[in-house]
Amino acid sequence: MTTATASFAGRTVSRLGYGAAQLGRLSERRDDAVALLRRAIELGVNHVDTAEFYGFSFANEVIREALRSDDDVLVVTKVGADPNPGGRVPLRMAQRPEQLRASVEDNLRSLGVDRLAVVNLRRLDSGPGLRPEGDQMVDLDAQLAEMTALRDEGKIGAIGLSCVTLDGLRRALPAGIACVQNAYSVVAREDEDLLRLCVAEEIAWVPFFPLGGAFPGLPKATDEPAVHAVAESLGATPSQIGLAWLLHHAPNVLLIPGTADPAHLEANLAVAGITFDDATLATLDAIESRSNDVRLG
Template sequence: MTTNIPPATTLAPSGVPRPGGPGTLGRHTVSRIGFGAMRLAGLPDDRAAALAVLRRAWELGVDHVDTAHFYGDRYVNGLIRDAFTPEDGVVIVSKVGADPDPGARIPLRPAQRPEQLRASVEDNLTSLGLDRIPVVNLRRLDTGPGLRASGDQVVDLDDQLAAMIALRDEGKIGAIGLSAVTLDGLRQALPAGIVCVQNAYSLVARDDEDLVKLCVAEGIAWIPFFPLGGTFPAMPKVTDNPVVIATAQALGCTPAQLGLAWLLHHAPNIMLIPGTSQTAHLEANLEVAAIPLPAEVLSTLDAIPSLSSEIPLG
């Protein structure tokens, strides 16, 4: 008798299909739609609600969670530590390159020096309650929205990679990713065995298209942050684009869902980490995997002009 049970790799550890299907993140097979945990820092007084969002994500097949010890000054890492057990099979991805700076206009301060990267990994290990972090992204500060490095925080990429490789060799991290990296920077880093890249990228801000193509060629996961843009006032916003609005209406989805769905269709190595602090919004984000985008729709969306996403905040 023929059954309709999908291959094991399409199922998440929770036993349901992986949202967006399976993707490759280093040595791990994970859901192409993961969860970005940063917004949970906005629930400091409702820990139960924050934990419920994480557990609901796992129930719906998400097995790839992105975090950082500076999200909520370690609060978010503590949520992840308490929400999941090793048996849940969740691949945790964290990042280094900045430290918490509570009370500052931007509540972060650069932490780019090799000894600071090591200290940040140790901090992540403690706050996550892990012996090894599966993937750690090195957040560079020479491109993309956010902080800029100056003074002794301007560090050569090779020196940073040497520290990350040493941490990998020691078993404290499983794999190395890069964030806010340039095309030349990624080429320089390829010998280190980079497994993912996180840059600001969306349907309406595709400055890094050559980086996406290089990642496809090298088998590196492309994980855009700000996938809908609009996080800062001058940053183009996917949901404001009239073509996106009209197309979403025709397809019966929201403009935000369409923007995420386009990313999944744009390249096979693209993985998403949309974040939210609400379970209803979480469920809406995961529904984008089921939105069909025929060739003519993709052509229409691909023709939308790309606007610059470079927003200096330094």
């Protein structure tokens, strides 16, 4: 049995939140985007993950419009990349300390707030995605110094890390880390040692690509026969089983599945009610883990 809530940055949040990356699909239907986010909040979501580069600031603008002062929603954003409209990859690296600061200011403006509750520093050290080159190869300590300064100035409340290695997290621990966001799923569990360190240090683990398969060449949880068999036996979808496994796997896991569809939103949030017996969990644990290290750019 899993608990419904967990601690994150000094707050108690539902373990099922909402990732705003898919809101950009509704850029021509702004009212629908606002209604979708309102529906998520009505269903108990109080943790929303976003970034300035999601929909080229559209996601942040929708969050600003949709959230009310009494909703008490923890909004988490990230820096380390900026929007790149028209580029082959729709974001560009922004790793230098002055770029991190500028990205914090951009998020403050688009979200319409004076302080960002949690800001993830998106590194480029691990997992699928871009890799740093030239002046974007920045030492973690220099970045953490800037993030700490921003926290001291009151512009951000807590610091998280994304696409970080085990050694990187160990180096960052003295700065005070609230969460780690890495690509992780039942079919891609390379970061198991990193997850164990987060459990020990009471750091929230917020996996992106929680079902794998977001880029060509990545393994997909929904391609696994064992996932389909469990889904059929429990009357759930394979996607729901992949998400539910994450909640059962470690107590500090917080999920932020994204969608632009209200029915899919409700299906994602229904995962909280899925339970596994020991045999079922062992079946899912036995799925082979494959690499999710796919480069872009």
